[in-house]
Amino acid sequence: MKRTFDVIVGSALAALATPVIIVLALLSAVRFRAWPFFTQPRAGLGNRPFRVVKIRSLAASTPARIDKYQLQAVRISRFGQFIRGHHLDELPQLWLVPFGQMSLVGPRPEMIHLLHRFDDEHLEARSRHRPGCTGLWQISPACAEMMYESPAYDMFYDRHRSLRLDLWILRRTIGEVLGEPPAPLIDVPHWASSARDAHRDSNAFQTCGVRINAIALHDAVDTVLAAKGGLTVHLCNAYTLALASKSDRLIRTLNQSGLNLADGMPLVWIAQQLGYAHIDRRVYGPDLMAAVIDRGQESQTRHFLFGSTPEVLDALGTEISSRWPAAKIVGAIAPPFHDISDDELRESLHTIDTSEADIVWVGMGTPKQDELVERLGALSSRTFVAIGAAFDFIAGTTSQAPSWMRRNGLEWLYRFASEPRRLWRRYVFGNARFVWVNLRSRPTRLADVVT
Numbered sequence: 001m002k003r004t005f006d007v008i009v010g011s012a013l014a015a016l017a018t019p020v021i022i023v024l025a026l027l028s029a030v031r032f033r034a035w036p037f038f039t040q041p042r043a044g045l046g047n048r049p050f051r052v053v054k055i056r057s058l059a060a061s062t063p064a065r066i067d068k069y070q071l072q073a074v075r076i077s078r079f080g081q082f083i084r085g086h087h088l089d090e091l092p093q094l095w096l097v098p099f100g101q102m103s104l105v106g107p108r109p110e111m112i113h114l115l116h117r118f119d120d121e122h123l124e125a126r127s128r129h130r131p132g133c134t135g136l137w138q139i140s141p142a143c144a145e146m147m148y149e150s151p152a153y154d155m156f157y158d159r160h161r162s163l164r165l166d167l168w169i170l171r172r173t174i175g176e177v178l179g180e181p182p183a184p185l186i187d188v189p190h191w192a193s194s195a196r197d198a199h200r201d202s203n204a205f206q207t208c209g210v211r212i213n214a215i216a217l218h219d220a221v222d223t224v225l226a227a228k229g230g231l232t233v234h235l236c237n238a239y240t241l242a243l244a245s246k247s248d249r250l251i252r253t254l255n256q257s258g259l260n261l262a263d264g265m266p267l268v269w270i271a272q273q274l275g276y277a278h279i280d281r282r283v284y285g286p287d288l289m290a291a292v293i294d295r296g297q298e299s300q301t302r303h304f305l306f307g308s309t310p311e312v313l314d315a316l317g318t319e320i321s322s323r324w325p326a327a328k329i330v331g332a333i334a335p336p337f338h339d340i341s342d343d344e345l346r347e348s349l350h351t352i353d354t355s356e357a358d359i360v361w362v363g364m365g366t367p368k369q370d371e372l373v374e375r376l377g378a379l380s381s382r383t384f385v386a387i388g389a390a391f392d393f394i395a396g397t398t399s400q401a402p403s404w405m406r407r408n409g410l411e412w413l414y415r416f417a418s419e420p421r422r423l424w425r426r427y428v429f430g431n432a433r434f435v436w437v438n439l440r441s442r443p444t445r446l447a448d449v450v451t
Contacts, residue, residue, distance in 0.1 A: 106132030
């Protein structure tokens with residue numbers, strides 16, 4: 001389907017663009033007194049070399065292998081700034097689409113001599129696609145950097161590639177040429193990023209705008225252990241969804257995940273009302289983490305702990321070693337309390353990748369942990385689970401509500417009574433908003449609305 005789309009639409013766009021290319025080429029020839037077209041060796045499908053065609057936007061004496069940072073020292077004419085700023089110098093690349101050397105949408109073709117700067121996982125993901133005339137990286141704020149510095153965009157495209165996503169990227173490309181701001185990954189809508197994962201919606205429902213997967217605890221454990229990486233998991237409760245109902249950003253974050261699990265009895269009750277009779281208990285974060293660690297002993301699953309404080313992580317490590325002697329905890333990070341910067345994120349990912357962890361448990365509280373899990377998941381092929389307060393509960397640093405309160409949807413009352421000054425807003429206003437949003441917009445089985 002993608003190749004057929006490229007041939008038909010690419011040929012039409014190439015024909016429409018040719019008169020514009022000719023005019024720009026004549027202006028370039030006059031401005032730089034040189035042949036207006038030039039070619040560069042780039043990495044194509046399978047990282048095999050091919051040559052791209054571009055309109056000259058710099059003086060003929062400019063070195064061919066100059067990169068973005070070196071270019072900052074080069075004086076660029078107004079004409080050059082204009083066609084580069086609007087990506088018009090790359091219009092001749094449309095000619096390569098019908099012949100199969102490029103696609104309309106895909107990773108940006110990188111210069112051959114820079115491939116050694118990419119990590120192996122990023123390079124492999126790029127190699128599976130024809131390079132694109134446009135793509136996620138090209139329309140993003142990260143295009144001011146080098147491609148190897150922002151692997152999230154190529155990794156996301158490799159994971160979610162679909163005709164829907166291509167159409168969205170093409171639409172945003174036109175918008176950016178016309179002056180729209182760049183599009184970070186978080187702006188990718190659920191309908192555009194989920195076509196390859198449509199099976200997620202076949203057994204799911206929607207409430208407060210968020211997809212909740214209607215799977216029981218034992219199925220969630222099986223899914224996490226069988227994922228072999230590339231999965232992001234969120235534990236959702238009434239408070240999570242109350243926050244999402246006020247934040248399009250959080251809705252997009254949760255809906256682009258692999259699994260959103262019902263970690264709250266109100267969600268269990270909604271699931272049962274919608275006909276999911278097998279959902280008779282919540283997927284409680286501490287239970288999920290404990291079951292995965294327990295089951296993972298046999299397969300030597302490697303776990304990484306990310307979140308909380310050094311004291312809690314120490315207590316958690318001790319408790320895990322005591323309860324599950326064969327469990328493999330290969331690393332732990334207590335991140336800073338402020339928002340994690342890109343540099344801090346890359347440093348943390350390096351530590352995680354070096355540990356060769358299979359599953360990374362992230363306990364930082366919602367919505368911070370949810371946004372971080374999707375950032376990490378876009379950059380890494382490991383499984384990331386946003387686990388909430390499970391670290392504190394398993395470590396024993398925070399007391400849990402009695403099981404009868406948890407079964408009957410009263411855990412919030414126990415926690416409220418334990419920490420009223422910290423949690424009163426969360427439970428008074430959060431629970432009220434959750435109820436109000438669901439009364440205003442009824443939850444729906446996604447299988448009934450997916451086309």
